[in-house]
Amino acid sequence: MPHTSAPPPAAPHHHNSLTRIGWRRLRRDRIGFAALCIVGAYLLLALAAWSGLVASHWQDEVAHPYAPPTLFAGSAPHHLELNAADIDAADRRATSAAALDGSGATGLSADEDPLAADMAAAQQQAAQYRGAEQTRADSLPLGADQRGRDVLQKLLQGSATSLQVGIAGALLALGIGTVLGALSGYFGGLLDDLLMWGYSVFTSVPDMLLLLAFAAVSGRGIGTVVLVMAFTSWTGTFRLMRAEFIKHKGREYVRAADAIGAGHARRMFHHILPNVSHLLLVQFSMLTVALIKYEAILSFLGFGVGVTQVSWGAMLAEAPAELLQGYWWQMLAVTLCMSLLVTAFSLLSDSLRDALDPKVK
């Protein structure tokens, strides 16, 4: 069979940039690639939760309080609950008893009780506002919390919040650290002294104490937490970038850029920054993990996200009281979900560091 075999296509000419080499190495690194996939999946979920595609109804009370996970529905501790029908029945019993012998819960008959008219009016009004009794589920895939909210939905929404806080805080901290570090390392002199002074001030107070001091004067909420974390954790990036810019500013390519008339800003951010950006990627990955952990502790202590928002820390804050009564599912779900992400992110940091190390060929 005649077969016109095309000449083998010329190997595409790669300009082997570090990003490309790094990407190739990362794909070959099985653990690193798996970690990247897990982190990517979390990011997609967070985006979906953020845009309201999933878990936008996490505040709905869809099940009985502390409804157990479906798999453990038989063995979970039993929760006694009074619903509106029970209360009505008790009310009716009390009123009929009162009608019989003239003594209700108050021990007074209707004409003697000065509050009877008010109570009747109040009960009538309450009846107006009593919504249709919702059918509540007896069990949910991951169980329910104290108010009967779905733990799975809370978990998705909480993951989105925690990731959002971690990533936004890390990006902002990275931005502050990079700009200040670049200025400090590139220009040196008085500016460097001034910024180094700021650095020494911020590093002389432990992170957690600084976070709490900032939290003491600011309110709660996602935006505040992000700002507080960025203001307290830019120092590592600053030191790293300052050292890199000091190292690079005298290199030949930068002097060449100077010779063709590139300005300071162009030399700093167009010429030097791409050459050090692989360090920023690793730094970003490590900062995100650290900030997610900080957020959990801050929210747990009650200085984190607002009361109408949910995050992993806020969910863990409910755990001690739940455990005491034997309701373990919310804590287990948060722990597993958080550990998986943190492990994946740490492994990804390690792999990124190896993959982007220009010294390894």
Next chain:
Amino acid sequence: MLAYIVRRVWQMVPTLFGVMLLLFVLFNWVGGDPSYILAGKNLSAEALAGIRQQLGLDLPLPQQFLIFVKQVLTLDFGTSWSTQQPVSALLHSRIGPSLLLTGSILLLGTVLAIGIAALVAYLHGSLTDRLVTLIATCAMSVSALVYIIAGQYWLAFKCGWFPIMGWSDSTLDNLLHYLPLPLLLGVIVGLAPDIRFYRSCFVEELGHDYVRTARAKGLSEPVIMLKHVLRNAMIPVVTSLMMSLPYLMMGAMLLETFFGIPGMGKEVVMAVERSDFPVIKAITIYIALATMLFNLLTDIVYKLIDPRVQLH
């Protein structure tokens, strides 16, 4: 050496000034007017004015800053807004429990971590090594909160091996009764990252030429590990240890909060909850001072254990 120490101490002055400036900006400017918090329910104009005058808030800002500087220099931070106790007396009573708790965690944790790390590094590449590294990586990913919540629930509440929380006036009682569980949990939380870090220090040292030389001249493995490798690997270990010393004063915030230990960490959390600014300011200044002193001490110790280091 003396000249170096004097110069370093002199360099602390601008840093301390910066910390004061930061705290002042935070609490006197960003933090808004605290007299509303203090006045509580009797919110009359006179009450507010009285509080402002008492705190010096009616003075111009530079003058308020001078008052704060004077407080720092005399280490007299006035009285706590919530309990009306003098801040210095308050902190004095809080430092003991914190030191006992964090000191014992640091001691036990370091000894255990160095022992395990040295063993694992010696076996590096083996199944044990990979298993320990894997377990440590997984253990690190679980939030400290989970360890404490689960430990308090199972070990204290379910099994009843330890008291659930509490602290007593007698040190012996604390040591025997109240300390063990927070100590155990603190060590568990810190062990995984320490083992990983120390292991990498040991593994790096094991790859050096002098180890091969020592083996070649027929030294026994324990001698190589304990006499040669350990001494060199101790340099980064001691540095990281010294850097963690300021946290001794700060106490273990979460552990103290969970177990009701009246230490510095719990005090910080309570002060932030109650907006008790003088206490937060005082603790921050003290910790910043301690951090600076320990950093200096770290560099000196560094020089002592590694004669190649030049101080300048």
